[in-house]
Amino acid sequence: MYDLPYHKEPSEQVIKEFIEQHPFAFLSGCDAANKPVATQVPIFMEERDGKKILSGHIMKNTDHHKAFLHNDQVLVVFTGNHTYVSGTWYSDPHTPSTWNYMSVHAHGTIRFLDGAALEEMLRKTSLHFENNNPHSPTVYDNLSKSFLDKYMKAIVAFEIEVSKLDNVFKLSQDRDEQSYHQIIEKLKDQDEDGRVIAAEMEKRAKDLYPDGLL
Structure with missing residues (x-):
């Protein structure tokens, strides 16, 4: 991860909300042969006894499940919207282009x-993504016993105690004020990713340029 201080989000609340808004994360580690493994699953974070705990579930007997049984050190990556930023949008256009994005990395130990x-995790997950509608036929408590008896054997719940939480919110914070505002205006004319990044940049403009010269 790029460890540049001006690309860091200092607010724990903002980071918490980012994880909640982007729960479909990359869960990765290494197997017994030191080969990388990864999967993508919805993951929740909560505070418990002063510790940050991530939780979710995966299928058993996959390459990643076997790897995590062997090596309990994992990395979870939460990613959000991202977009290309052309160097032609800067006050000095003879500058390399770049990419703006937001990402949170959680290191920890899985168990x-x-x-x-597992029942509680499936109940929590299904209710969350069904907008907490207990009457939805797809939430855990409304699934048939025969279905659950068949498929519950194939999955396992996990928790990860976070040992390090890091982030990159790379939003052109290192650019001059003119360039910063020009990037925002250009991104507003892009796709959804571009517009989301532009909105994130606008939130930070007053803190970055308190004198408001533009």
Whole structure:
């Protein structure tokens, strides 16, 4: 991860909200042969006894499940909108282009849980993504016993105790004020990713340029 201070988000609340808004994360580690493995799953974060805990579930007997049983050190990457930024948008256009994006990296130790914890995780996950509608036929408590008996054996819940939480919110904070505002205006005419990044940049403009020369 690029470790540049001006590309860091200092607010823990902003980081927490970012994870909540982008729960479909990359869960990665290394297997017994030191080969990288990864999967993408919805992951939740909560505070418990002063610790940050990530939780979710995966299928058993996959390459990543076997790897995590062997090596419990994992990296979880939450990513958001991202967009190309042309150097031609700067006050000095003879500048390399770049990419603006937001990402949170969580390092930690994974452990697998028992059946009761899996039931609770599936209940939590299904309700969350069904907008907390307990009457939805797809939430855990409304699934048939025969279905659950068949498929619950194939998945396992996990928790990750976070040892390090890092982030990059690369939003042109290192550019001069003219360039910064020109980038915002250009991104407003781009696709959804560009417009989202432009909105994020606008939120930070007053803090970056308190004198408001433009």
